[in-house]
Amino acid sequence: MVYGVREGWRREGFESHEGAVGVLLADGSEPGPVFFDLGSGSTFHESTSWWHYDGEFRRPTAVSMRGRCACGWRGTTRYPIDWEKVREDDDPDAYNTSGPYTEWEAHLDEVAGRAVALPEELVALLGQLRERIDRLWLEDDQARGYAAMLRTCGELEAIVTDTGPEAARALAREHDEAMPAIAQALGTTEKAARARLLHYEHLTWR
Numbered sequence: 001m002v003y004g005v006r007e008g009w010r011r012e013g014f015e016s017h018e019g020a021v022g023v024l025l026a027d028g029s030e031p032g033p034v035f036f037d038l039g040s041g042s043t044f045h046e047s048t049s050w051w052h053y054d055g056e057f058r059r060p061t062a063v064s065m066r067g068r069c070a071c072g073w074r075g076t077t078r079y080p081i082d083w084e085k086v087r088e089d090d091d092p093d094a095y096n097t098s099g100p101y102t103e104w105e106a107h108l109d110e111v112a113g114r115a116v117a118l119p120e121e122l123v124a125l126l127g128q129l130r131e132r133i134d135r136l137w138l139e140d141d142q143a144r145g146y147a148a149m150l151r152t153c154g155e156l157e158a159i160v161t162d163t164g165p166e167a168a169r170a171l172a173r174e175h176d177e178a179m180p181a182i183a184q185a186l187g188t189t190e191k192a193a194r195a196r197l198l199h200y201e202h203l204t205w206r
Helices: 084-091 100-114 120-138 142-172 176-186 190-201
Strands: 018-024 034-040 045-049 064-071
Touching: 018 100, 064 100, 120 142, 142 190, 176 190
Parallel strands: none
Antiparallel strands: 018 064, 034 045
16 A cells, blocks of 8 residues: 655656655645745745645645646545544655555656657667666766766766757747647646757757
């Protein structure tokens, strides 16, 4: 089972689809962030973490949870929150959130299924590259290993700078109405797709 993860749920390659537990009030509405006075004048901390909607200190009381994603997706199944159990454990991370997580995982599978597929040999090469870079941390001569990592990063940056701008400009020449399809192919949101195109269009080697 999956239990509370304070940092949110992430999948590599889908940064604009960070997931988390969302909550609903008794009337079925989704509450806004809760605010905390940190005692430093006008400074307030805000949070959308599900365990803060416990009704204490005049905060809203959530009655159920569901999966949510940064892209705007919301799960359809509602899972009741047992606040007595949460308070008994005195640790939100001990509370079972596998229902919302499973729905978010299914949402990500759909997003990934619509995204353009990388050639199998590229997937294999990228995996091998990541694995080999990770092993550089274990070099007996650590300074040499770190230097090799930085050199590798430099080579990768050079490749990205050579190919990224051309691909981004080609996609950017499409009409605005093509942006949903472009975002779908990239496996991201339209806002994130526009930002990515803009980033690569103006990418230069430093």
